[in-house]
Amino acid sequence: MDIIASPIPDVLLLKPRVFGDARGFFSESYNQRAFEQAVGTAVQFVQDNHSRSRYGVLRGLHYQIRQPQGKLVRVARGQAFDVAVDLRRSSSTFGQWTSALLTDTGAEQLWIPPGFAHGFLALSEIVDFLYKTTDYYAPEHERSIAWNDPQLAIDWPQIDGDPIISEKDARAQAFAVAECFE
Numbered sequence: 301m302d303i304i305a306s307p308i309p310d311v312l313l314l315k316p317r318v319f320g321d322a323r324g325f326f327s328e329s330y331n332q333r334a335f336e337q338a339v340g341t342a343v344q345f346v347q348d349n350h351s352r353s354r355y356g357v358l359r360g361l362h363y364q365i366r367q368p369q370g371k372l373v374r375v376a377r378g379q380a381f382d383v384a385v386d387l388r389r390s391s392s393t394f395g396q397w398t399s400a401l402l403t404d405t406g407a408e409q410l411w412i413p414p415g416f417a418h419g420f421l422a423l424s425e426i427v428d429f430l431y432k433t434t435d436y437y438a439p440e441h442e443r444s445i446a447w448n449d450p451q452l453a454i455d456w457p458q459i460d461g462d463p464i465i466s467e468k469d470a471r472a473q474a475f476a477v478a479e480c481f482e
């Protein structure tokens with residue numbers, strides 16, 4: 301597995317090997333030992349999620365202020381621009397974001413530890429987005445920061461038309477007033 305550092309040290313881009321042959325391919329999409337070696341700590345995942353999005357759908361920027369979730373994210377079909385925002389006030393990269401292009405051909409995975417907001421933009425007709433989380437869904441603790449917050453100034457790729465967002469995300473907060481982590 302290739303491990304590629306990001307500008308935010310705790311966020312890692314992981315690229316498991318993909319064995320292509322005449323039938324298609326094989327890849328270990330998750331190997332606990334290799335993953336824990338890559339991130340340097342024990343991690344327990346408790347939930348696997350699958351969302352499907354059409355072109356131009358933007359989900360995010362989401363986090364849980366209690367029961368914060370670490371997320372290991374990847375795209376099984378299509379491609380997406382994935383973003384993590386550091387919400388840990390004690391971090392030297394607080395308020396900074398990092399991104400990765402996740403594709404079904406490249407098998408890229410992004411490890412986003414607890415303490416970050418996360419979002420992605422679907423860049424293909426269909427995006428099947430799969431991710432593991434280190435804590436359970438807790439809607440009462442869920443928060444959303446506006447994807448286009450001027451202070452964060454995330455450099456989303458250009459798409460045809462406006463991003464398609466949920467009603468909840470249309471009511472998302474500004475980063476300046478968002479609850480963050482210590």
Ligand SMILES: Cc1cn([C@H]2C[C@H](O)[C@@H](COP(=O)(O)OP(=O)(O)O[C@H]3O[C@@H](C)C(=O)[C@@H](O)[C@H]3O)O2)c(=O)[nH]c1=O
Pocket residue numbers: 349351359360362363371418419420437466468
């Ligand atoms: C996230 C989630 C949603 N749901 C339900 C609630 C709701 O009825 C429906 C759709 O939920 P949402 O609109 O919140 O789904 P979505 O906008 O895809 O939310 C997700 O966005 C990405 C960017 C993340 O990082 C995730 O942690 C999560 O917040 O699914 C669950 O049952 N369990 C879950 O873990």
